[in-house]
Amino acid sequence: MTTNKESELNNFNNTDIRSDIFIRRCSIDDLDGVVEVNERELPEDYPYFFYKSILDNFPETFLVALNKNGDIIAYIMWRVEKTPSIDSLRYVNKSHLVSIAVSEKYRRRRIATKLLIESMSAIKKYKILQYVLEVRVSNYTAIRLYEKLDFKIESIKKKYYRDGENAYFMVLNV
Ligand code: ACO
Ligand code: ZN
Numbered sequence: 558m559t560t561n562k563e564s565e566l567n568n569f570n571n572t573d574i575r576s577d578i579f580i581r582r583c584s585i586d587d588l589d590g591v592v593e594v595n596e597r598e599l600p601e602d603y604p605y606f607f608y609k610s611i612l613d614n615f616p617e618t619f620l621v622a623l624n625k626n627g628d629i630i631a632y633i634m635w636r637v638e639k640t641p642s643i644d645s646l647r648y649v650n651k652s653h654l655v656s657i658a659v660s661e662k663y664r665r666r667r668i669a670t671k672l673l674i675e676s677m678s679a680i681k682k683y684k685i686l687q688y689v690l691e692v693r694v695s696n697y698t699a700i701r702l703y704e705k706l707d708f709k710i711e712s713i714k715k716k717y718y719r720d721g722e723n724a725y726f727m728v729l730n731v
Pocket of ligand 2: 654
């Protein structure tokens with residue numbers, strides 16, 4: 558049987574990402590480029606030290622995509638969080654998607670899909686039980702992207718964003 562996720566992965570091998578796009582782990586020298594993409598593409602901005610601490614703590618899962626000039630055109634970052642299990646008797650690891658963005662000009666080439674699949678595979682070494690994320694309820698594009706990878710809406714977080722918009726809390730069990 559082929560699950561959706563597997564077929565995503567298979568499609569992905571005949572990827573329509575052009576060969577002029579290159580994905581690799583983020584390095585400290587890439588952070589300025591990551592901040593630039595974030596500030597251009599998303600209203601949620603973070604201080605430099607925040608990116609740096611994600612990079613220091615979870616370097617395997619912080620990925621960037623570059624164009625042929627070596628400019629950063631997309632990034633993804635996750636953090637692993639320990640949360641109490643349902644019976645509260647122990648802690649379990651969850652992988653929380655902190656942020657993903659692709660520069661507008663490079664969208665719809667499955668760059669985000671590739672970033673998600675590669676980083677989710679890399680983060681498994683932390684023995685996580687779940688991948689989780691929040692997304693604006695109006696962000697249809699991103700919601701579609703996550704649904705294609707089998708994430709499900711689990712709940713709504715009211716007024717999650719500073720401007721008062723609600724978030725969907727989406728979950729994918731490993
Ligand atoms: N309209 C409808 N569906 C879309 C669209 C669109 N414009 N773009 C992507 N999708 C869906 C499609 O189902 C698509 O699959 P398909 O092309 O096979 O139909 C699927 O998502 C995968 O698309 P990708 O090409 O992999 O996505 P892309 O590289 O364009 O990046 C992203 C998607 C990251 C959401 C991009 O639009 C973006 O950077 N948006 C602004 C930043 C943002 O919203 N980030 C997410 C915030 S939430 C968070 O970070 C936790
Ligand atoms: Zn979050």
